[in-house]
Amino acid sequence: MPFGKTRENCAIAMNNEYHDADRVEKPVPDFPTAVVRDDRIGLLNKSNWLFLALTAACLGFALYLGYTSTVPDGELITVHFADGHGLKAEDALRFRGITIGQVEEIRLRDDLAGVDVDVRLRPDGEAVAREGSVFWVERPQLSLSRMSGLETVVGAKYLGVIPGPADAPQSSEFAGQENPPRLRQSSDVSVLVRFKDGSGIESGDAVKFRGVIVGEVSDVRLDENFQFVEVRAQLVDRAKVLAQTGTVFWVERPKVNFRDGIRGLETLVGGKYLALMPNPSDGLAQTEFEGAEKPPTNWQDWTPFSRIGDAWSKDEKNPADAMSGEGEEVNDRPARRVLGRIRETIEALDDAVN
Template sequence: MSEQPADTNPSSAPEKFPQAEIRDAAHSWWRRAAAGHLWWLTAACLILAIYLIVATVRARGPEIAIHFQQGHGIKPGDLLRHRGIAIGEVTSVELDKELSGITVRVAMEPRAIGLARAGSRFWIVRPRISLGRVSGLETVVGAKYIGVLPGPPDAEKQVEFTGAESPLMMLDTEVVDITIRFRQGYGLSVGDPIKYRGIEVGEVTAVELNEDQNGVDVAVRLLANASRLARVGSQFWVARPDIDLTGIRGLETVVSGRYIAVLPGPEETEPLTVFHGLDSAPPSSEREPGGLEIVLYTPHRGGLQRGVPVMYRGIRIGHVMTAGLSSDATTVEARAYIQPAYRELVHEKTVFWNQTGIDFHFGVTGVDFKADSLSSVALGAVAMATPDSPGQRVTTGHRFFYHAEAKDEWLTWQPSIPVGSALLPEGMSLPQPLRATLLWQERTLGIKRDQEKLGWVLPLADNRLIGPTDLLTPTADAVEKQAILEVAGQKLTITADTTRSHGALAEIAVDKSFPTAWPIDRLRAPTAIEECLIVGATQEDRIPLPAARLEAEEGNWKIDPSLPIDPDWHGASVLAVSDGKLIGVLTINQASAQVTPLTEKLVFNDP
């Protein structure tokens, strides 16, 4: 029996269709991520992105807008700096809508948020070169930047500011702003300093015409420690070169530039913020405490004008402060100032006259021509003389007639009047120490070598010379144990037998009396440190010595080393300010200065 073939016809098989599986898309993504083990990486990226966004937002401080009239090349990306540290960045620079300036927007760092407050000042730092100052040179090579001066700590927050057009020089946060009104600007510009006693105490922050167009308002910023200068009675003027035949003033401004000078008012006055400036320095700025101010009057001016010197025996002792018509226009009146050291020269019978500086004499031998200094030749001088019987000393405001010329007898007056003793009781004269040189020889390796010691000695009325021991005693190594003292044109042989030593001081007896000998009744041995006056050969050689600058040390009064005293003063006389008596001698040893007090034995000449 034969097998039947299999049926291979597909049409005869039953039909089967594929079935689609439908799944949720979210679950599908999660399952694929989970199946691939990458879900943690995706989550980490998401968290990092969120963190970066939050950190970026938190890292940005406030954005402020600063309005300037000029951009001076500032651009986005330039920095905002405070005390040399970058604290922000310029994000945009745009013209104002009115085209009158620019607006600079700055994104500040969070640590600088305190600078965005009322009173803060901003400016563009750029190179500035003037006679007196050079600033901003670092911006020649590097980029320009914006500087800032913080406002008061308790000020309110602020995001819009008006920038300063000129960089500030003094970055002190505690300042006082004042306004000074001048008739003329005299070339002042922003940044010019304010000076008092040669020290910068502020600066000009703005110069502009006033509202009435008849003057100039100068805005000034004073440092905190100079705020008391802004008080009632203070006077301000522009220091500038002033050259005439009476002198040269303000010459330093040729190099350093103009500045505003100030003379403070009385201590007890109230603060003030608006002042009227002077056209020139006030006469009182040329005065010293203790001087004498007198009035000269005359029918005609006769050369009287400000700055003309007052002369005594060819020495300038003062100057004319002001000159003009009297209140009723009948005379010319001048205020003259006499320096403190010379006020004793002016007495009731003192006379003043016009000294032209040129003197002609005609005779059989020809013409005798004499001329003084250039200023006296051109403008003359106020000469004065005091008779041998001068009368009483005068006080401030005393009036003197100003003569056109001198009488011959005035030129022969030679009164003996103590000068330079303003710190002493009235009428006290000053000693006149004599310059002395001690000469001796020392033998070194069999060769004689000359030695010398210089200093001052004081002659006394009982024919003694007193001074430092090392100036009146030969050294132990002196040949033949002797030395030669040269003083007042004399040569005195000095030995150990001729000298009486009193510690650091010594005395020798002399045969000749000196016309400038110091009276014995004006010697005193002090018992404690007191106010002193060191006196040299002339009235200019004086050094006030407060008791606070002295310290008792081994019988001497050591002088504060911060007080500079030249070794050339060795042996100078020391007077007591209280009674004008001689109480000691200045001795200098190895650059250390001290006052060596007189002893009772030296004062009373006890053996």
């Protein structure tokens, strides 16, 4: 074994050096020769290219990482708000409960008139950057009729969005809404109602028809001449067909009346709402209305005298369409005539009583 041999060799070397010092010629000490083997990691040693490739791979990976994390891949949009509401960079933009973007920067406007929020959209959320999209800062809302955004009391604020119509053109500048909308659906129709008196209605209040929320008040303001209160409301889903000529809007508020009894008591606690009664006959699509100061009489007995919705596009599936589609044409003309006569009679009686 090499071990024993080596020790022998060493002993010889030492002998040569120290004990045979009296000899005349000094021979070179006899060192052992190193053992030659096959290099087990020979592959690494043989190829220079392997190492250069390794370095190149490192460089490539570093560049890739640098590129993907510094060059943003989504679109940048700007939303203008009057108030930042504690929003800060890195807060999320959420749609349908998931994050589709991130606030990149918040700047105060040069004229101090508001803040500009830059939002970097994720590639899959870029579709919300179209005209008509509504943005708001989600924050706690607590009132008798409404409680929302409670997760933002402790947690981070976030931006919410309702995308505009699907065929709207792309846009990158938006005006944010100050209040979170109550109805988280995209609106099809926006109507403008002019009232002599605002009666305390405010943005965020509901639009109800037969006690069901069909829309939302999005804006309340005085007109240019301080002559009217302009109430802008969004109607959603099928309710958009209610925006037609002859539809009456009024602000529902508590009222004690001998004829109708006590009504609108729920608005004492639940807040005011905008009520509407559609035109009983076919009307044309319309988006501007004069608001009524008091509710029309017997409005709850209202029956459609013809199929409503014809004024608006036909793509909306309503039950009447489905029925006629199956070939069972409902011939309700006589019934309508009878109802119309009854209604006229009632109105005549009303007049007589008054």
